[in-house]
Amino acid sequence: MKLEDSWTVSGIHYGTGRPVQVKIQGTQIVNVSPDDSADHSDLPFIGPGLVDLQINGYGGRDFNTHPLSVDMVSSVTEQLWQTGVTAYCPTIITNGDQEIEDAARMIAKACDQNTNVEHSVIGIHLEGPFITPEDGPRGAHDRQYVKAPDWNLFQRWQEVAGGRISILTISPEWESAPTFIERCVDNGVIVSIGHTSASPEQIQEAVKAGARLSTHLGNGAHLMLPRHPNYIWEQLAEDSLYACIIADGFHLPDSFIKVALRAKGDRLMLVSDAVSLSGMPPGTYDMHIGGRVQLTEEGRLCVAEQPELLAGSAQMLTWGIGKLVSSGLTDLKNAWDMASIRPARFVDSPHAGELAAGAAADLVLFDMRGKELTVRQTIKGGQSVYTRA
Numbered sequence: 512m513k514l515e516d517s518w519t520v521s522g523i524h525y526g527t528g529r530p531v532q533v534k535i536q537g538t539q540i541v542n543v544s545p546d547d548s549a550d551h552s553d554l555p556f557i558g559p560g561l562v563d564l565q566i567n568g569y570g571g572r573d574f575n576t577h578p579l580s581v582d583m584v585s586s587v588t589e590q591l592w593q594t595g596v597t598a599y600c601p602t603i604i605t606n607g608d609q610e611i612e613d614a615a616r617m618i619a620k621a622c623d624q625n626t627n628v629e630h631s632v633i634g635i636h637l638e639g640p641f642i643t644p645e646d647g648p649r650g651a652h653d654r655q656y657v658k659a660p661d662w663n664l665f666q667r668w669q670e671v672a673g674g675r676i677s678i679l680t681i682s683p684e685w686e687s688a689p690t691f692i693e694r695c696v697d698n699g700v701i702v703s704i705g706h707t708s709a710s711p712e713q714i715q716e717a718v719k720a721g722a723r724l725s726t727h728l729g730n731g732a733h734l735m736l737p738r739h740p741n742y743i744w745e746q747l748a749e750d751s752l753y754a755c756i757i758a759d760g761f762h763l764p765d766s767f768i769k770v771a772l773r774a775k776g777d778r779l780m781l782v783s784d785a786v787s788l789s790g791m792p793p794g795t796y797d798m799h800i801g802g803r804v805q806l807t808e809e810g811r812l813c814v815a816e817q818p819e820l821l822a823g824s825a826q827m828l829t830w831g832i833g834k835l836v837s838s839g840l841t842d843l844k845n846a847w848d849m850a851s852i853r854p855a856r857f858v859d860s861p862h863a864g865e866l867a868a869g870a871a872a873d874l875v876l877f878d879m880r881g882k883e884l885t886v887r888q889t890i891k892g893g894q895s896v897y898t899r900a
């Protein structure tokens with residue numbers, strides 16, 4: 512066996528605020544010790560790699576573009592290093608049966624052909640098409656492709672994906688949902704409730720059948736709801752449901768995030784739900800989903816003709832973490848954990864763990880000024896894969 516050289520990075524521990532030296536050998540952290548050197552003034556923060564359970568694309572590329580290619584998936588994977596994301600679930604949304612199949616096949620092919628992709632894609636998130644047909648909670652998903660849960664169809668997609676579909680967002684309002692959810696759970700697929708107009712009873716039946724997650728809780732909902740009961744209260748109050756939220760500063764008010772933080776505690780996670788315009792400069796763009804959209808200087812993505820309507824998120828996890836911390840909703844440790852360790856544990860991935868010996872050497876060195884987090888260096892599998900120029 513070849514003895515691999517070890518190397519060390521220094522940074523301010525994102526959780527304790529103390530300077531540490533992290534020793535890396537091969538793909539693992541082998542030691543974390545206090546950094547006793549005299550000058551810590553220019554040290555970046557250091558934390559575990561970020562893990563995004565819901566991301567549609569980045570830097571102008573989208574997993575829902577057809578035809579998708581191995582190069583596109585590889586390129587997104589590598590560009591995400593600039594944002595500190597070292598593991599993620601490429602997200603395929605409601606589309607024609609063949610389009611979903613093609614996207615799943617291409618992501619699987621990219622995993623087979625590119626080890627960077629293989630080690631970064633911790634599962635495919637299929638969001639739809641078994642969601643609500645109703646305007647409002649359906650969001651931007653195309654109504655013509657929405658349908659009732661169909662096990663044979665899902666199996667067809669899972670087969671071409673090589674079993675990689677690990678999260679499935681569905682609405683439990685369909686009559687066949689409980690049976691379908693049980694089958695998913697028996698086959699190791701995490702079922703998440705989202706884009707739903709389900710009744711509280713249907714939510715409870717889904718939980719009984721094994722649903723474990725809420726997809727971007729508080730979004731993908733009607734503009735007007737009965738004050739109570741409703742599907743948001745029901746999911747907030749259900750302790751066995753983990754929840755993901757989009758904290759880009761536009762999708763949810765701080766008051767909702769505060770309540771979700773208290774209701775869910777360490778079961779709350781952050782996703783970007785970023786579309787392909789993330790990482791792109793402000794401007795007006797023509798999208799295959801949502802038509803003409805505008806990305807404002809402030810980072811808000813909206814329908815160009817109706818700026819009051821959001822057209823998805825264009826912000827990454829670092830942005831959401833910065834928002835949570837700068838608004839005083841939570842501290843850096845908790846916000847970073849919500850976007851790294853927790854989602855990794857939730858999907859049972861070894862790609863993000865405590866800064867401790869034995870954890871994967873997927874690490875991010877970053878600076879934080881006000882609400883702005885910038886990545887200085889990203890380490891993936893023990894290799895430095897991105898350094899800011």
Ligand SMILES: [Zn+2]
Pocket residue numbers: 638650706727731
């Ligand atoms: Zn959605």
